[in-house]
Amino acid sequence: MALLNILVASFTWLMCARVCWSGCVEVESSTEAVLGQGFKLGCISCKQRREVEATSSVQWSFKSKDDADFNLIYQYEDYEQEIFDDRFEHRLVWNGSKKTTDLLDVSVYILNVSFDDAGLYKCYVERTLYYEHYEFHTNASKFVKLTVVPTVNRELTSIIGEVMMYVANIGLTFWLLVEMVYCYRKIAAAGEEALRENAAEYLAIASESKENCAGVQVAE
Numbered sequence: 001m002a003l004l005n006i007l008v009a010s011f012t013w014l015m016c017a018r019v020c021w022s023g024c025v026e027v028e029s030s031t032e033a034v035l036g037q038g039f040k041l042g043c044i045s046c047k048q049r050r051e052v053e054a055t056s057s058v059q060w061s062f063k064s065k066d067d068a069d070f071n072l073i074y075q076y077e078d079y080e081q082e083i084f085d086d087r088f089e090h091r092l093v094w095n096g097s098k099k100t101t102d103l104l105d106v107s108v109y110i111l112n113v114s115f116d117d118a119g120l121y122k123c124y125v126e127r128t129l130y131y132e133h134y135e136f137h138t139n140a141s142k143f144v145k146l147t148v149v150p151t152v153n154r155e156l157t158s159i160i161g162e163v164m165m166y167v168a169n170i171g172l173t174f175w176l177l178v179e180m181v182y183c184y185r186k187i188a189a190a191g192e193e194a195l196r197e198n199a200a201e202y203l204a205i206a207s208e209s210k211e212n213c214a215g216v217q218v219a220e
Contacts, residue, residue, distance in 0.1 A: 024050070024104050029144045033113040034152055040095055042107045043123035045140050056103035056127040058096070062088075064119040074108060087116065103127075118148045 029042030047054060057077035061070035062085065073085040074092050078101060081094050088110070095109040106125055110117060121144040129136040 033148050035150050039110045045125040053130045055101045058106035059124045061122040115148050
């Protein structure tokens with residue numbers, strides 16, 4: 001039961017930490033797309049001061065293996081998006097922060113991925129922070145090296161992770177079952193002991209009553 005209490009306390013602490021400390025986390029983008037499917041080019045740029053108002057814009061650039069330099073392909077600013085490269089016309093859509101100009105998630109989504117989409121992508125974010133008496137301008141760049149495969153290729157680490165998850169679930173279920181059986185036996189033993197104590201107390205009371213009755217009869 002002590003271990004169960006520790007697990008419950010740990011889970012509660014993690015949930016509290018998630019609620020209390022939840023915020024922007026710069027998660028890396030996936031890097032492997034499947035031919036003919038859609039793919040999210042992930043890019044997250046966090047603010048150091050979340051309470052400060054800000055506006056942001058993003059530019060996405062692309063460099064294939066045949067390109068000498070990056071080419072601007074997409075821009076998003078003030079709820080407006082624009083595609084600059086014909087190779088991505090009607091295939092790039094906004095997949096980032098909604099209903100705000102303070103963009104933290106500046107991801108885009110590629111439709112109908114082709115082998116020509118493989119290469120290096122650059123996400124360039126410009127942000128203006130509005131303090132009480134001045135404005136502060138910052139920028140950041142992130143890179144995503146995309147490869148395109150003909151079919152889904154599950155990595156070995158993913159398979160091992162899934163197997164370990166199932167093993168952990170089975171182990172936890174078995175442990176909980178053992179704990180339930182242990183608790184049931186402990187409760188049953190406590191119940192039997194209580195019944196024995198009640199029976200002994202009842203017999204003692206009955207014996208005492210019988211002696212009292214005998215004493216009354218002698219006195220008469």
